[in-house]
Amino acid sequence: MPPQHQVTLAQVAEAAGVSIATASRAINGSTRKVSEEIRVRVTQTAEELGYLPNLSAQTVVKGASPTVAVLVSDIADPYFSAISSGIMAAARQAGLMVTMATSERRSxxxxxxxxxxxSQRPRAIVVVxxxxxxxxxxxxxxxxLxxxxxxxxxxxxxxxGPSPFDLVEIQNFEGAKALAHALVDQGGQRFGVAVGYRRLRTNADRLAGFTQGLAERSITLKEEAVAEAAFTRDGGYAAMRQLLERGVELDTVFAASDLMAFGAATAMREAGVQPGAQIGLAGFDNIALTEDVTPALTTVDAPLGEIGRRAMDLALSEGTEPRTVEVPTSVILRASTPRR
Amino acid sequence: MPPQHQVTLAQVAEAAGVSIATASRAINGSTRKVSEEIRVRVTQTAEELGYLPNLSAQTVVKGASPTVAVLVSDIADPYFSAISSGIMAAARQAGLMVTMATSERRSxxxxxxxxxxxSQRPRAIVVVxxxxxxxxxxxxxxxxLxxxxxxxxxxxxxxxGPSPFDLVEIQNFEGAKALAHALVDQGGQRFGVAVGYRRLRTNADRLAGFTQGLAERSITLKEEAVAEAAFTRDGGYAAMRQLLERGVELDTVFAASDLMAFGAATAMREAGVQPGAQIGLAGFDNIALTEDVTPALTTVDAPLGEIGRRAMDLALSEGTEPRTVEVPTSVILRASTPRR
DNA sequence: AGCCTATTGGAAAACGTTTGCCCAGCGCAA
DNA sequence: TTGCGCTGGGCAAACGTTTTCCAATAGGCT
Known part of the structure; x- marks a missing residue:
């Protein structure tokens, strides 16, 4: 690590002819005030010298850094990048820096x-x-944690899922259930599901919600109509292929995420099936571009940016009891699931 | 900022019955060695006490933090998130943390x-x-900078673009030129372009390359066939509407990015034009999902993850002269630009 | 004039590390 | 035995801040 040699507060103080303490108070001054005259002189000197406070030094003495740490599975995934975007916007408003890492889904x-x-002593850690x-x-x-x-x-x-920390939860179960209702109302009858690994709670919840929604309309989702694969675009592709190969009769497929739905759509086409025509297709999350594909993808909207903002709200508000924020979802019907 | 109270090196040293200096050397030891016996005792004590080094304190004394700072325009844009993903992977390999911020395109x-x-004294700053x-x-x-x-x-x-720092450059000009050649070879004759604001150098380069490529095939790109708007999905939509409203006769449209192309495709459809049928459509970047839309999008591949990795390589390798790394692009023809 | 209080500047102690230096112990060659 | 070099532990200074005191000055009140 090459040592970086910077203008220090002492130099500013010296140049302005005041003590370090005064310089500190003039520049980041908190409780104590310094006379207007000195304040101006010091800040001006700082400006001229190109002084930048050393954040690490501040952190050492204050005990915490003006930073929020964010851990996501995969920043290239639009789901995570949309949430991150919301987090970063909120962090900036709060005057916090963001340090980010990806776990690449390895726990x-x-x-x-x-x-x-x-080790960084951030003010908050957000895990998405x-x-x-x-x-x-x-x-x-x-x-x-x-x-x-x-x-x-x-x-x-x-x-x-449940845990003794502050939570922002997407209504996976409710959203999927509402979607099931909507799809049945549109005339769907024979349903299939392309779901990510069910050990991932999100998938389990979405599948359960969808199953329950169908059940409430007297439709039983058979186990053979559920294909499980990775919770990614490629997983959606793989799961859809499984469904097609199994030869289950289908008129509508629910993919556990939009990304999976995109993969599933390609798998359908490769098999000569037109998504939205022979087989309807719905996703979950309402990520960018769902409107731009053909047919436009029916999905369950989860307000991703909002989720990030809510997470920051929780992170910044005091509170000793763990709280849970549920963000509501809403079904968005588009061309990929035509009325039958 | 709530003060955070943590196990300190002094406590570890005390508990292990050694001096702070020795404890430091045992845990993060550099040049100097400590006896095996003591090393084990100290690290074990540290483990038991749940000691975590205070990164800020280390940074203060070392003068630089094990961090790379990344500035992108918009993390929700798949172009930037793909590059960020590459950067973060490389950073992790190098044992560096990443602090990230978005400029939201406001300079x-x-x-x-x-x-x-x-202020953070990062080891490197990467601006994308x-x-x-x-x-x-x-x-x-x-x-x-x-x-x-x-x-x-x-x-x-x-x-x-040109500047006195280390650069990673995408071959915007060359890529767009090659695309123009390929499209002409497929039988395209009447071209339009949906381009982001040309003050943005990337757009200027892509447009210039495309124009030149056409020129080399004796086709002149008329100014009225070029529509300019924001360098986003919505900009693509707007630019395409402009083109359609102007009534320029077109058989192929080049959008300056895939995101713009997605917007353009939707604009076409809304006007009753099938992208890939009446009018061919090509993008640039080869972001995720270009293969999954219908028709699959012809584009110029820019290896985004690779770009991120290269940027980190530059950041980590010593070198006093500014260097430039050009990452090559390659044309990928897909169904959105059928042979005519 | 005397005293009390409010204001504001400065000296110095912290914060948690790393590291330059000193020194003790030890092995070994002369 | 002496002298020397090497190893490895500890003391204390340093890094750049904030903040706690303390001191000095000014002003208001009796």
Whole structure:
């Protein structure tokens, strides 16, 4: 690490002919005031010298850095990048910097990243992304977060199911259920589902909600009509192929995320099936571009940017009891699921 | 900022019955060695006490933090998120944290963010995103970066045109030119372009390359066949509407980015034109999902993740002269531009 | 004039590290 | 035995801030 040599507060003080204490108060001054005359002189000198406060030094003495740490599974995934975008906008408004890391969906790494975050003494740690059931690392991760919170940090989990921290939850179950109702109302009868690994709670919830929604309309979702694969575009493709190969009769497919739906659409086309014509297709999340594809994708809107903002709100508001914010979803019907 | 109270190195040293210096050397030890026996005892004690090094304190004394700062225009844009993903992967491999900010395409903010970055004493600053011609802030930004570099930091710009820093450049001109050739070879004759604001260098380059490519095939791109709007999905939509309203006869449209192409496709459909049938459509970047839309989008592949990795390579390798890395592009023909 | 209070500047102690230096112990060659 | 070099531990200074005191000055009141 090349040492970087910078203008220091002492130099500014010297040049302005005041003490370091006064310079500090003039520039970042809090409770104590300094006379207007000196304030002007000091800030001006600082400006001239190109002084920049050393954030690390401030952090050392203050005990916490003006930073929020964000951990997402995969920043290239539009779901995560939309949420991150909301987080960053809110962070900026609050005058906080964002340090970000991706776990690449490996929860062993996730634990290490949280440790590293902790070293930074951020004001809050936000973890976005679904938790695995029976994740062997879950306990270790929770322990890290608990220790961090114990030490005065704030923890917010987005879409991470029940846990003793502040939560922002997407109404996965309710959204999927409402979607099922809407699709049945449109005349769907034979349903299939392309779902991500069910150990990922998000998938389990969406599948359960969809199943329940169908059940409430007296339709039973058969196990053979459910194909499970990775919770990604490629997973959607793979799952759709499974469904097609199994030869289950289908008129409508629900993919557990828009990204999976995009993969599923391509799989359909490759098999000579037109999504939205022979087989309807619906996704979940309402990510960008769902409106621009043909046919435009029916989906369940989850206000992703809003979710990020809410997470920051939680992170910034004091409060000793763990709170949960549920963000509502709403069904958006588009051309990919025509009325039959 | 709530003070966070943590286990300190002094406590570890005390508990292990050694001096702070020894504890430091045992845990992060550099040149000096400590006896194996003590090393084990100290690290074990640290582990038991849940000690985490205070990164800020280390940064203060070392003069630079194990961090790379990344500034992008908009993290929700798949172009930027793909590049960021590459950067973060490379950063992690190098054992660096990433602090990230979005300028939301406002270059006044951009300057402030760079100042804030500087306060953090990161090892490198990477700025991703096109520069505006005649940006009134350009000088101020460059000054900030120069001062940072002067102080020992590393600066890498991605897609920012000529400038006295390390650069990673996408072959915008060459790529667009090659695309023009390919489209003419497929039988295209009447071309239109939906381009982002030309003050944004990326757009100017792509347009110039495309124009030149056509010229080399003896086709002149008329000014009325070029529509300019924001360099976003919505801009693509708006530009395409302009083209359609102008009534220029077209058989092929080049959109300056895939995102613009998606918007353009929707504009076409709304006007009753089938992209890929009546009018061919091509984009640039090869972002995710270009293969999944119908018709699959012809585009120019820019290896976005690779670009991020290259940027980090530059940031981490020593070198006093500014260097430029050109990443090659390649034309990918898909169904949206059928042979005529 | 005497005293009390409010204001504001400065000296110095912290914050949690790393690292330059000193020094003790030890092995080994002369 | 002496002298020397090497190893490895500890003391204390340094890094750049904030903040707690303390001191000095000014002003208001009796």
């Amino acid at each position: 062993a790494d996730e634990r290490d990243m949280i440790r590293t975050f902790r 992304g679904s938790r695995w059931d029976q994740d062997p690392q879950a306990a270790a991760i929770e322990e890290q 608990a220790a961090y919170q114990q030490a005065g940090g704030r923890v917010v989990l987005v879409s991470q | 006044a903010d951009e300057r402030d963010m760079i100042r804030t970055f500087r 995103g096109s520069r505006w011609d005649q940006d009134p802030q350009a000088a101020a930004i460059e000054e900030q 120069a001062a940072y570099q002067q102080a020992g930091g590393r600066v890498v710009l991605v897609s920012q």
